[in-house]
Amino acid sequence: MKTENKIPAFGDMPVDKFKENGYKMIDWIANYLSEIEKYPVLPQIKYGEIKNSIQKNPPLTGEMTENIFTDLDEVLMKGITHWNHPDFMAYFNSTSSGPGILAELLSAGLNINGMAWHTCPSATELEEAMIIWYRKIFNLPENFWGIVYDTASTSSFHAISAAREQLSHLKIREKGMAGRNDVPRLRIYTSQESHFSIDKSVVALGFGLESIKKIPVDNKFRMISGKLKEAIEDDKKNGWLPCCVVATVGTTSSTSVDPVDEIGTICKNENVWLHVDAAYAGTASILPEMQWIFKGIEKADSLVINPHKWMFTPIDYSLLFTMKPEVLKRAFNLSSEYLDTSKDKLTNFMDYGIQLGRRFRSLKPWFIIRYFGVEGLQKRIREHIRLAKLFAGWIEDNREFELISPVEFGVVCFRAVPEKINSQEALDAFNKNLLERINQTGKLFLSHTKLDGKYVIRICISGLRTQEEHVKKAWNLITDCYQETIKKIRRFN
Numbered sequence: 001m002k003t004e005n006k007i008p009a010f011g012d013m014p015v016d017k018f019k020e021n022g023y024k025m026i027d028w029i030a031n032y033l034s035e036i037e038k039y040p041v042l043p044q045i046k047y048g049e050i051k052n053s054i055q056k057n058p059p060l061t062g063e064m065t066e067n068i069f070t071d072l073d074e075v076l077m078k079g080i081t082h083w084n085h086p087d088f089m090a091y092f093n094s095t096s097s098g099p100g101i102l103a104e105l106l107s108a109g110l111n112i113n114g115m116a117w118h119t120c121p122s123a124t125e126l127e128e129a130m131i132i133w134y135r136k137i138f139n140l141p142e143n144f145w146g147i148v149y150d151t152a153s154t155s156s157f158h159a160i161s162a163a164r165e166q167l168s169h170l171k172i173r174e175k176g177m178a179g180r181n182d183v184p185r186l187r188i189y190t191s192q193e194s195h196f197s198i199d200k201s202v203v204a205l206g207f208g209l210e211s212i213k214k215i216p217v218d219n220k221f222r223m224i225s226g227k228l229k230e231a232i233e234d235d236k237k238n239g240w241l242p243c244c245v246v247a248t249v250g251t252t253s254s255t256s257v258d259p260v261d262e263i264g265t266i267c268k269n270e271n272v273w274l275h276v277d278a279a280y281a282g283t284a285s286i287l288p289e290m291q292w293i294f295k296g297i298e299k300a301d302s303l304v305i306n307p308h309k310w311m312f313t314p315i316d317y318s319l320l321f322t323m324k325p326e327v328l329k330r331a332f333n334l335s336s337e338y339l340d341t342s343k344d345k346l347t348n349f350m351d352y353g354i355q356l357g358r359r360f361r362s363l364k365p366w367f368i369i370r371y372f373g374v375e376g377l378q379k380r381i382r383e384h385i386r387l388a389k390l391f392a393g394w395i396e397d398n399r400e401f402e403l404i405s406p407v408e409f410g411v412v413c414f415r416a417v418p419e420k421i422n423s424q425e426a427l428d429a430f431n432k433n434l435l436e437r438i439n440q441t442g443k444l445f446l447s448h449t450k451l452d453g454k455y456v457i458r459i460c461i462s463g464l465r466t467q468e469e470h471v472k473k474a475w476n477l478i479t480d481c482y483q484e485t486i487k488k489i490r491r492f493n
């Protein structure tokens with residue numbers, strides 16, 4: 001549809017047009033969120049459908065915004081996976097919230113670049129203030145300094161960079177690692193259940209994948225600290241230099257919690273950097289009854305928590321805390337003439353990482369924490385844990401299903417174990433089939449994982465809009481799909 005072009009020859013969209021479209025956009029988002037349950041959680045489309053519906057050439061002259069709104073409804077909405085949907089219970093579901101959306105809008109409106117303090121004092125100082133709020137909310141030690149990055153993958157990359165820099169006698173920052181015979185192989189230890197972002201960091205930092213030692217886990221999927229100790233001792237005998245241990249609080253598959261306290265003692269004795277990856281589960285420490293997850297955290301050198309996973313923060317927002325900001329700074333600080341911050345006695349976040357430009361991300365927690373209040377956030381997170389345990393109870397009461405891992409947070413790992421299906425392969429195939437059937441309904445989105453070699457279905461309750469009725473509905477759907485899968489098998493036998 002072509003309409004008369006009223007775009008001005010120079011300058012921005014006129015103020016009255018901006019207001020008109022802005023109100024329309026807010027209405028659009030408000031309607032979307034209030035009617036979200038009418039959409040299937042997963043889009044029912046094939047690869048290429050969306051791309052092929054987008055005009056092939058960029059418009060030479062400006063188009064009316066009405067056209068853009070129309071295409072939003074008619075083209076893009078067909079390919080949206082509804083992460084805000086109360087029936088989205090896959091992965092670590094991250095949902096947005098009204099205050100978070102408003103903060104994102106304001107961030108684009110102000111469009112500051114917080115690379116250094118003087119390029120936007122409010123951005124740097126709000127970020128510092130929010131770090132202190134989070135530290136209090138999560139009851140973390142006061143000597144944790146913090147910085148915000150986009151994702152946990154990036155936060156962990158920076159933590160492991162600092163761990164490498166801590167081995168300052170190797171002068172890796174200046175000389176690199178390649179072509180030198182005065183640098184031993186460096187070792188990174190993490191559990192078999194840790195997130196692959198750690199492996200990626202190790203690749204990017206030039207350690208090589210061989211340098212990761214995956215420590216075995218116990219029957220609750222927690223790193224066995226005795227095995228870590230053995231591995232470190234073995235390595236030292238064989239010429240490896242231990243560099244960093246990554247413990248996970250809330251592993252991605254089963255949300256198991258590594259014993260940070262015991263691991264921390266080993267790291268202190270060996271003088272090895274301890275990084276704790278609590279990307280998802282760290283948020284739970286907002287609850288007094290969940291603070292056990294961070295027992296021994298004062299022994300950690302760094303810690304990552306993602307408010308964009310379970311704190312109703314629109315993606316992205318990842319917090320990296322460290323006891324040793326000076327080491328992180330040593331790893332990344334470079335001055336340039338045009339942005340010379342070398343004599344500043346204040347925080348310039350550009351000195352603590354890869355990125356120079358910085359978004360005004362901390363507007364998000366400033367809106368979200370103020371709007372809900374700490375108690376409001378606590379209630380919501382406590383409710384998610386309650387719902388997960390309720391769901392786990394239904395699994396335990398049903399002989400055709402089994403729980404695969406303990407439920408501490410909002411995640412339940414389970415599988416169907418129909419009578420007469422005994423082999424591991426047949427059970428895996430059955431559960432895979434069951435999950436496909438569930439997701440094809442469009443009424444619920446669950447994901448899967450492998451635990452102990454078993455194909456396991458995984459439900460995550462962390463959506464802001466997910467309530468008990470949704471969890472009940474999910475369980476009914478799962479059992480219905482189970483019956484259908486059983487019937488289908490009978491037909492083939």
Ligand SMILES: *Cc1c(COP(=O)(O)O)cnc(C)c1O
Pocket residue numbers: 092150151152153154195197248250251252277278279280306318
């Ligand atoms: C989700 C997750 C990550 C990766 O998070 P991103 O922010 O997407 O990079 C890392 N570690 C753990 C334990 C996670 O659950």
